[in-house]
Amino acid sequence: AGFAFAPQGLLRSFVSHSLLSFGSITGACRAIQKLTRVRVVDNSTLGNTPYHRPPKCIHVYNKTGVGKVGDKILLAIKGEKKKALIVGHKMPGPTMTPRFDSNNVVLIEDNGNPIGTRIKTPIPYTLRRREGEFSKVLAIARNFV
Amino acid sequence: RVSSDGKPPKFQPPPKPVIIDRKTQKEERRFLSPEFIPPRGRTDPLKYYIERKDMIQRRKVFNIPEFYVGHVLAVTTADPYASDKSKRFVGICIQRGGKGLGATFVLRNVIEDQGVEICYELYSPRIQAIEVLKLEKRLDENLMYLRDALPEYSTFDVNMKPVPRMDHEEIPVNKLQVRMKPKPWSKRWERPKYNIKGIKFELPEHKMKAAQKWSQPWLEFDMLREYDTSKIEEKIRKELNEELEK
Numbered sequence: 001a002g003f004a005f006a007p008q009g010l011l012r013s014f015v016s017h018s019l020l021s022f023g024s025i026t027g028a029c030r031a032i033q034k035l036t037r038v039r040v041v042d043n044s045t046l047g048n049t050p051y052h053r054p055p056k057c058i059h060v061y062n063k064t065g066v067g068k069v070g071d072k073i074l075l076a077i078k079g080e081k082k083k084a085l086i087v088g089h090k091m092p093g094p095t096m097t098p099r100f101d102s103n104n105v106v107l108i109e110d111n112g113n114p115i116g117t118r119i120k121t122p123i124p125y126t127l128r129r130r131e132g133e134f135s136k137v138l139a140i141a142r143n144f145v
Numbered sequence: 146r147v148s149s150d151g152k153p154p155k156f157q158p159p160p161k162p163v164i165i166d167r168k169t170q171k172e173e174r175r176f177l178s179p180e181f182i183p184p185r186g187r188t189d190p191l192k193y194y195i196e197r198k199d200m201i202q203r204r205k206v207f208n209i210p211e212f213y214v215g216h217v218l219a220v221t222t223a224d225p226y227a228s229d230k231s232k233r234f235v236g237i238c239i240q241r242g243g244k245g246l247g248a249t250f251v252l253r254n255v256i257e258d259q260g261v262e263i264c265y266e267l268y269s270p271r272i273q274a275i276e277v278l279k280l281e282k283r284l285d286e287n288l289m290y291l292r293d294a295l296p297e298y299s300t301f302d303v304n305m306k307p308v309p310r311m312d313h314e315e316i317p318v319n320k321l322q323v324r325m326k327p328k329p330w331s332k333r334w335e336r337p338k339y340n341i342k343g344i345k346f347e348l349p350e351h352k353m354k355a356a357q358k359w360s361q362p363w364l365e366f367d368m369l370r371e372y373d374t375s376k377i378e379e380k381i382r383k384e385l386n387e388e389l390e391k
Contacts, residue, residue: 095249096222096271101260101292121259128226145261
């Protein structure tokens with residue numbers, strides 16, 4: 001009965017699951033790096049079942065440790081490690097590219113196959129540039145921005 | 146009426162109608178886009194003059210309509226990765242920034258419960274069309290607080306029909322007071338530095354009073370910060386009207 005009002009952003013819904021912590025949270029950090037909390041956007045069971053800890057990034061497969069749209073990261077979800085693809089972040093990018101209000105991520109296998117079957121949230125068109133790597137992810141996406 | 150002579154009365158021509166030609170009055174074009182006004186500084190005005198010439202060239206080829214912060218716009222851009230090579234985005238303009246050719250505006254919309262903002266460059270050749278769907282000014286110049294407001298205030302239908310504007314003179318001001326999500330917000334909008342009038346603050350009285358601690362009432366009297374743009378604006382307006390009529 002602690003959280004009667006809708007918490008700000010979907011990241012805070014993870015705090016509502018834990019009955020222990022009732023304190024302040026650092027604001028979501030901008031581009032994605034180690035220990036950022038992300039939001040899984042597809043309809044896979046692993047991404048959508050509630051857990052008392054939010055999915056966090058533990059490694060970014062990049063020369064710099066900062067992940068932008070189209071980078072692969074390692075996520076820790078429900079006590080397991082899973083790879084994921086970044087489809088949108090809060091950090092403003094180049095002009096004409098969309099900036100999302102949450103850090104969005106799609107769960108992926110090692111060979112690049114997505115685990116879910118549908119992505120409702122909008123995906124930036126810039127991912128189409130790497131059609132070869134992400135063809136299966138783009139195939140299950142519904143909206144583009 | 147019977148005249149004194151008994152002949153038919155002399156033909157009196159009807160009074161001439163007075164024609165108020167509104168078209169000549171409209172051509173004054175009182176709106177000047179904010180990116181034409183040069184920022185205050187010590188750079189050579191020649192640089193701004195050359196930039197303005199380029200901006201006028203672009204405006205002759207492509208029509209950039211008059212719009213303010215708070216209008217709902219639909220922008221079609223060229224994109225090699227989109228189907229049909231072009232993509233359309235509808236959103237409310239929350240901010241207009243930049244001067245000269247780098248002028249930008251940010252459009253915000255909430256699609257499928259996900260807030261999306263795109264920053265467009267006004268003079269980019271990639272933009273194919275800008276349509277104004279809904280004309281209304283808001284109480285503030287900067288609507289960045291919509292990020293912390295309830296998502297219903299930023300949702301706009303993608304297939305919205307353009308609202309027709311009857312009067313060419315006034316743009317209606319929407320005095321909407323937006324309700325916010327619970328704190329914490331991305332910025333402390335209740336502080337007087339942001340001077341926001343468009344939020345319905347439901348904070349307790351003591352918090353509103355505590356926010357006034359950060360007010361700087363001397364700023365409006367600071368003479369070094371004064372920048373009177375009326376004469377510059379007149380010059381630029383004349384220049385624009387001459388060039389665009391050619």
